[in-house]
Amino acid sequence: MSNRKEHWEAIYESKPEDQLSWTQAHPSPSLEWILEALPDRSSRVIDVGGGLSNLVDHLLDAGYRRPAVLDISGAALRAAAKRLGDRASFAEWIEADITTFHPHSPFSLWHDRAVFHFLTSRADREKYLASVRRSLAGGGFLLMATFSPAGPAQCSGLDVMRFDEAALSRELGEAYSLLRAERRVHRTPWGATQEFQHCLFQLRN
Numbered sequence: 001m002s003n004r005k006e007h008w009e010a011i012y013e014s015k016p017e018d019q020l021s022w023t024q025a026h027p028s029p030s031l032e033w034i035l036e037a038l039p040d041r042s043s044r045v046i047d048v049g050g051g052l053s054n055l056v057d058h059l060l061d062a063g064y065r066r067p068a069v070l071d072i073s074g075a076a077l078r079a080a081a082k083r084l085g086d087r088a089s090f091a092e093w094i095e096a097d098i099t100t101f102h103p104h105s106p107f108s109l110w111h112d113r114a115v116f117h118f119l120t121s122r123a124d125r126e127k128y129l130a131s132v133r134r135s136l137a138g139g140g141f142l143l144m145a146t147f148s149p150a151g152p153a154q155c156s157g158l159d160v161m162r163f164d165e166a167a168l169s170r171e172l173g174e175a176y177s178l179l180r181a182e183r184r185v186h187r188t189p190w191g192a193t194q195e196f197q198h199c200l201f202q203l204r205n
Contacts, residue, residue, distance in 0.1 A: 004097065005072050011156055012075040017052050021155060021188045022114050027055040029184065030111055030143060033200055035062060037141045043108035044068070046135065048098055049115030051076040056091050057084060068092040070101065099127035106137035114196075117146035117160040125171060133175075138205045142176060144168060148183050148197040168199050176201040 017023050034045060041063040047055050050069035059067040071077050074095045081088035094101075098115060110132055119125045132142060147155070147162045154160060163171070165181035180200040185193050 007156075007158070008071075008073040009075055012051065012073045012079065018189045020052065021192070021194065022186070023052070023189050024054075024186070027053060027058060027113075029182065029198055030055055030113060030145070031058050031062075033143055033180065033198075034059070034109060034111065037143070037200065038064075038109055040108075041065060044106070045109045045111065046070060046094075046103075046107045048110060048112040050080065052080050052083075053113070054083075055111070055113075056080065057087075060084075060087055060090055066090060066092050068094055068107070070094040070096055070098065072097050098131055099124050101131045101135070103135045107135050107140060108137055109141040109143060110136055111143045113145040114147075114155075116144055117162065118155070118158055120159055120161055129172065133203075136203050138203060140203050141179075142172070142201040142203065143199075144201070145196045145198045148195040150183075150195040151197075152194055163197055165197060165199050168197065169201075172201060175204055177204060 042065055045059060045064055046068040047053060048070050050056060051071050056067050056069050069080060069091060077093045077095055081093055116128060119128055147160055149162050149164055151162050165178060169178050178199060179202055182198050184196050184198060186196055187193055
């Protein structure tokens with residue numbers, strides 16, 4: 001864990017937001033899919049690997065109560081909280097390695113844009129999925145975005161896994177139902193393109 005944490009702390013401490021390839025001006029389609037899946041704004045949402053993402057800003061704007069942002073980098077969380085100013089107290093900030101995370105209460109939706117594909121060992125992916133199972137309430141949703149088979153093979157100096165919807169479904173197993181899948185081309189702040197696979201799953205009761 002220490003090497004992984006050191007890597008991401010160095011990334012967030014050395015690069016401004018407009019030099020991070022995954023930066024989005026608007027968190028689409030994640031926000032739209034969350035709004036459709038969870039019309040009840042009292043539902044608990046966790047943004048895993050949230051970093052500097054502005055998804056938490058939009059969730060607060062939409063009326064969700066105390067959305068959680070988890071990241072291995074404390075520097076990223078502090079910067080995101082600073083951006084929110086006084087509103088930061090209405091979110092929950094969790095500095096943790098996702099492969100060992102234990103929630104204090106269940107979530108209705110787990111959102112992950114561009115974390116799972118960094119877990120290149122099966123052991124780490126199994127630990128991640130164990131964290132999901134500990135965290136999701138029955139019938140809860142898992143919204144995941146990874147690089148597609150047409151996406152890059154590396155990101156931020158690290159090798160990544162690439163998935164289509166069938167491969168993600170196999171990773172998750174029969175406990176999850178695939179509700180929606182879509183590929184989107186993401187344009188980085190400097191104009192390069194990356195293809196992402198977005199999938200929405202539901203944990204079976």
